[in-house]
Amino acid sequence: MPSVSSRGLAMPASPIRKLVPFAEAAKKKGIKVYHLNIGQPDIETPAQMLDAIRKADIKVLEYSHSAGNESYRKKLTGYYAKYNISLKTEDIMVTTGGSEAIRFAFSACLNPGDEVIIPEPFYANYNGFAVEAGVKVVPVTSHIENGFALPPASAFESLITPKTKAIMICNPGNPTGKLYSIEELEALKEIVLKHDLYLMSDEVYKEFCYDGKSFASVFHLEGIEQQAIVMDSISKRYSACGARIGCLISKNQEVMQVALKFAQARLSPPTFEQIGAEAALDTPDSYFDTVSKEYTERRDLVVKALNQIPGVLCPNPGGAFYAVVRLPIDDSDTFCQWILESFSHNGATVMLAPATGFYATPGLGKNEVRLAYVLCKEDLNAAMLCLEEALKVYPGKVAITDTAKTTAL
Amino acid sequence: MPSVSSRGLAMPASPIRKLVPFAEAAKKKGIKVYHLNIGQPDIETPAQMLDAIRKADIKVLEYSHSAGNESYRKKLTGYYAKYNISLKTEDIMVTTGGSEAIRFAFSACLNPGDEVIIPEPFYANYNGFAVEAGVKVVPVTSHIENGFALPPASAFESLITPKTKAIMICNPGNPTGKLYSIEELEALKEIVLKHDLYLMSDEVYKEFCYDGKSFASVFHLEGIEQQAIVMDSISKRYSACGARIGCLISKNQEVMQVALKFAQARLSPPTFEQIGAEAALDTPDSYFDTVSKEYTERRDLVVKALNQIPGVLCPNPGGAFYAVVRLPIDDSDTFCQWILESFSHNGATVMLAPATGFYATPGLGKNEVRLAYVLCKEDLNAAMLCLEEALKVYPGKVAITDTAKTTAL
Numbered sequence: 001m002p003s004v005s006s007r008g009l010a011m012p013a014s015p016i017r018k019l020v021p022f023a024e025a026a027k028k029k030g031i032k033v034y035h036l037n038i039g040q041p042d043i044e045t046p047a048q049m050l051d052a053i054r055k056a057d058i059k060v061l062e063y064s065h066s067a068g069n070e071s072y073r074k075k076l077t078g079y080y081a082k083y084n085i086s087l088k089t090e091d092i093m094v095t096t097g098g099s100e101a102i103r104f105a106f107s108a109c110l111n112p113g114d115e116v117i118i119p120e121p122f123y124a125n126y127n128g129f130a131v132e133a134g135v136k137v138v139p140v141t142s143h144i145e146n147g148f149a150l151p152p153a154s155a156f157e158s159l160i161t162p163k164t165k166a167i168m169i170c171n172p173g174n175p176t177g178k179l180y181s182i183e184e185l186e187a188l189k190e191i192v193l194k195h196d197l198y199l200m201s202d203e204v205y206k207e208f209c210y211d212g213k214s215f216a217s218v219f220h221l222e223g224i225e226q227q228a229i230v231m232d233s234i235s236k237r238y239s240a241c242g243a244r245i246g247c248l249i250s251k252n253q254e255v256m257q258v259a260l261k262f263a264q265a266r267l268s269p270p271t272f273e274q275i276g277a278e279a280a281l282d283t284p285d286s287y288f289d290t291v292s293k294e295y296t297e298r299r300d301l302v303v304k305a306l307n308q309i310p311g312v313l314c315p316n317p318g319g320a321f322y323a324v325v326r327l328p329i330d331d332s333d334t335f336c337q338w339i340l341e342s343f344s345h346n347g348a349t350v351m352l353a354p355a356t357g358f359y360a361t362p363g364l365g366k367n368e369v370r371l372a373y374v375l376c377k378e379d380l381n382a383a384m385l386c387l388e389e390a391l392k393v394y395p396g397k398v399a400i401t402d403t404a405k406t407t408a409l
Numbered sequence: 410m411p412s413v414s415s416r417g418l419a420m421p422a423s424p425i426r427k428l429v430p431f432a433e434a435a436k437k438k439g440i441k442v443y444h445l446n447i448g449q450p451d452i453e454t455p456a457q458m459l460d461a462i463r464k465a466d467i468k469v470l471e472y473s474h475s476a477g478n479e480s481y482r483k484k485l486t487g488y489y490a491k492y493n494i495s496l497k498t499e500d501i502m503v504t505t506g507g508s509e510a511i512r513f514a515f516s517a518c519l520n521p522g523d524e525v526i527i528p529e530p531f532y533a534n535y536n537g538f539a540v541e542a543g544v545k546v547v548p549v550t551s552h553i554e555n556g557f558a559l560p561p562a563s564a565f566e567s568l569i570t571p572k573t574k575a576i577m578i579c580n581p582g583n584p585t586g587k588l589y590s591i592e593e594l595e596a597l598k599e600i601v602l603k604h605d606l607y608l609m610s611d612e613v614y615k616e617f618c619y620d621g622k623s624f625a626s627v628f629h630l631e632g633i634e635q636q637a638i639v640m641d642s643i644s645k646r647y648s649a650c651g652a653r654i655g656c657l658i659s660k661n662q663e664v665m666q667v668a669l670k671f672a673q674a675r676l677s678p679p680t681f682e683q684i685g686a687e688a689a690l691d692t693p694d695s696y697f698d699t700v701s702k703e704y705t706e707r708r709d710l711v712v713k714a715l716n717q718i719p720g721v722l723c724p725n726p727g728g729a730f731y732a733v734v735r736l737p738i739d740d741s742d743t744f745c746q747w748i749l750e751s752f753s754h755n756g757a758t759v760m761l762a763p764a765t766g767f768y769a770t771p772g773l774g775k776n777e778v779r780l781a782y783v784l785c786k787e788d789l790n791a792a793m794l795c796l797e798e799a800l801k802v803y804p805g806k807v808a809i810t811d812t813a814k815t816t817a818l
Contacts, residue, residue, distance in 0.1 A: 001635045001661070002574060002607050008517045008667035017475060017673050038472070045470045053681060054463045061454045061649040061685075063447070066426060096505050096653065099675040107541055108417045112521060128674030132516055134543060165411060198411050226410045240470040242680030244505065244653075252410070258417035264426050265537030266508040270679040271651030272462060276470075 011131050015124045015357025015370075022340040023351050032348040033340070034383035036371040039174065039321065043239040043291055043374075052279030053272050064268040067260055068094020068247070072278040076247065079281055083206065085219045091251050093259060094277075096269045098204050098233030098246035099125065105229050105248060106133040108258040109198050114165040116200070117156055121148075121324055121358035121365060123174045123202065138164070139360035144326055144368065147315040148176040150184040156191050166198035167191065172205040172215070175358045175370035176324050177299075177317020179209055182216040189221045199224060204233040204246070205320035207288055210296050213318055219249075226252045236321075238280045239291075243273040295321050298373040298380055305384035309391060311400040324355055326368050330396035332356055336369060338394060345389040348382060367400070420540050424533045424766025424779075431749040432760050441757040442749070443792035445780040448583065448730065452648040452700055452783075461688030462681050473677040476669055477503020477656070481687040485656065488690055492615065494628045500660050502668055503686075505678045507613050507642030507655035508534065514638050514657060515542040517667040518607050523574040525609070526565055530557075530733055530767035530774060532583045532611065545572070548769035553735055553777065556724040557585040559593040565600050575607035576600065581614040581624070584767045584779035585733050586708075586726020588618055591625040598630045608633060613642040613655070614729040616697055619705050622727055628658075635661045645730075647689045648700075652682040704730050707782040707789055714793035718800060720809040731781050733764055739805035741765055741778050747803060754798040757791060776809070 016038050023033050067073065073092045080087050095101040102125075110116060112134030118126060120139035130137045140155050142148040156167065167188060172179040192199045201218040209215045218228040233246035250256055299317060306314035311328030329335045332354035339349055355365030373380060391397060425447050432442050476482065482501045489496050504510040511534075519525060521543030527535060529548035539546045549564050551557040565576065576597060581588045601608045610627040618624045627637040642655035659665055708726060715723035720737030738744045741763035748758055764774030782789060800806060 002605050004663050004667045005518055005520045011670040013670055014673040040471055044468050050467060058459060059453050061651040062449055063650040109414055111414045111416060112543060125674045134521060196411050241472040242470040244679045254413050258413045261420040261422055264423040265534045270653045270682050272681050273679055
């Protein structure tokens with residue numbers, strides 16, 4: 001029997017999904033599972049998006065353009081203009097989810113063996129796309145104690161080798177919720193200019209910025225127009241994760257032309273969902289105001305509840321809807337499995353993502369988990385209570401002093 | 410400015426889509442273009458598929474399972490059972506189009522530098538996926554003179570090296586329309602058994618077999634259950650190319666588990682379209698009877714019309730809806746561009762795909778084109794007339810004797 005590929009074996013399992021069998025087993029025992037492991041919002045998808053799909057006058061479900069429907073791409077330029085990002089239609093390629101945009105960016109810009117520096121903890125699937133593309137992720141560690149601030153330029157520069165081709169960020173950050181300031185982005189600009197690197201930015205959470213802080217894109221940086229590449233998605237913006245519609249954006253037309261060849265090979269993004277995505281662009285601002293208010297309240301609830309638990313540290317995330325939380329535990333993989341397999345409180349338990357999968361440096365994240373505050377406040381309250389009770393009885397509990405809290409909060 | 414990747418530069422442009430700008434220019438001049446370049450059928454998508462999408466009760470457009478909706482996968486086992494293929498739910502993974510199934514098969518089974526032997530001419534995008542995966546396509550040439558019959562075992566075996574990991578076929582074939590017999594598949598079985606290779610089979614055209622001949626799957630071959638991998642898609646079956654729903658099938662659970670990690674990285678296939686695909690499984694047989702009758706008539710029309718043109722050779726395809734046709738021309742890339750740019754007859758012209766892009770051996774296919782008979786008979790008649798007139802005046806016309814016809818037809 002022929003063997004599977006080495007890269008297949010090297011491919012990491014998703015830290016967000018690998019515990020699914022344990023959650024399913026818990027549910028079969030009648031236990032309610034609060035899913036804080038995955039960024040699947042409970043917010044309703046805008047009605048006009050769903051209506052457009054239902055009313056689409058399609059008799060033959062045809063391929064669309066490999067770069068996506070032109071009408072949609074054109075209309076997207078108006079969406080980005082609201083963020084003070086000036087784009088032409090040809091700067092935008094519609095992709096099958098933000099995932100495909102990342103894959104195209106890696107394949108179009110990086111050769112096998114090339115290195116991309118990414119602040120860790122980072123979205124775990126970057127690892128997967130890197131393995132698939134034969135690209136090496138070089139982590140630069142950010143720290144929970146200072147709220148996962150961008151590491152200093154010296155930390156990046158110490159990692160640069162002749163193989164380094166790009167720096168990649170997620171802003172606002174998954175899993176940290178960190179919102180980078182324009183000053184932090186300017187620091188990155190200096191590095192990519194000095195070392196002639198691509199600056200890739202995953203900006204799928206741009207709608208989710210709190211406390212009146214505004215979102216800064218890498219496209220707001222002057223002088224690196226040909227180096228900036230943005231990966232975007234409608235999954236979170238419109239609570240439309242199942243649509244699988246994202247986009248790859250660059251003003252570097254050589255990159256876009258190469259990416260188009262990868263896009264042509266896979267033919268086109270899904271037709272119905274593109275129609276929905278185009279209609280979703282007319283979603284009124286009030287939708288986002290409501291959503292933002294809701295997430296702010298959820299964040300406040302979660303951060304407050306967590307920091308009240310002895311030994312727990314949760315920085316206050318400035319964006320997205322995630323938090324990386326330090327727990328007084330020995331091993332987050334063991335804990336996240338244990339809480340599904342061996343614990344319940346009031347007939348319920350919590351599913352979390354071990355933070356180990358979000359770090360590339362072995363050993364980091366062992367006392368951290370990622371949670372997504374994508375449930376209603378009532379459920380979040382119950383989930384926080386569950387977690388607090390679980391930490392009281394978890395066999396692998398370790399003592400952690402709370403001194404770090406005062407500096408971090 | 411950082412450079413794009415070498416693999417991006419090595420990535421071939423789609424021979425099916427690369428002439429699109431010339432077609433668009435022709436249309437702007439008011440010329441009607443008959444699109445025979447792309448396998449986009451004009452047949453209506455089954456109503457129950459579209460209705461299911463329209464009626465789907467979705468409020469939050471959520472991610473689905475990374476392997477696809479379980480209800481759909483389960484129901485698919487019934488679909489394959491009708492073809493005498495016995496599968497379990499876990500043998501099937503829903504993919505974003507057949508394209509993604511090919512990509513997952515390559516990534517899960519082959520390492521960079523590994524070789525896959527494919528009879529040429531083959532579906533051009535196999536090249537693209539191979540470049541992306543760092544896999545080397547080794548072509549074994551089949552010939553128009555014998556209707557693109559499977560090359561003899563000796564031809565395959567002469568190409569096997571320590572790097573050879575798989576043989577891949579497309580059955581019925583795109584671009585040739587060749588329908589492999591069970592005897593041809595048995596010959597492949599002996600090779601993959603002897604050399605311990607995967608046998609990958611793209612079977613997306615299985616509904617399109619003509620002249621009463623039946624379809625044979627690699628799953629019908631006994632003794633290579635762990636080596637057989639099938640890539641399938643609903644694009645052609647239900648004229649639903651824009652749905653981007655396919656599947657990867659293998660009874661080799663190690664392959665499926667590795668493929669699942671790649672699937673988890675990209676999260677899930679599109680939700681609405683999966684609902685449609687599941688409903689499409691109830692499409693009555695009468696739909697396929699009508700479609701098959703229509704395509705048989707179209708094929709007969711095209712084959713007859715082409716072989717009446719002096720110097721033109723078109724074998725009679727046993728399946729799919731393509732034909733590779735030999736034309737009395739110097740260069741198919743030049744010709745396919747010229748017919749769009751510089752020719753029209755009765756205000757119309759024809760878009761064809763140069764066959765060069767379907768061969769991996771340089772120089773082959775220069776006097777061949779692929780056409781897809783996916784238009785109504787009236788349009789096909791007009792397109793054939795157009796082609797005949799074009800060949801009379803094409804500046805690069807060359808004399809080809811018609812002696813080969815008598816053996817091929």
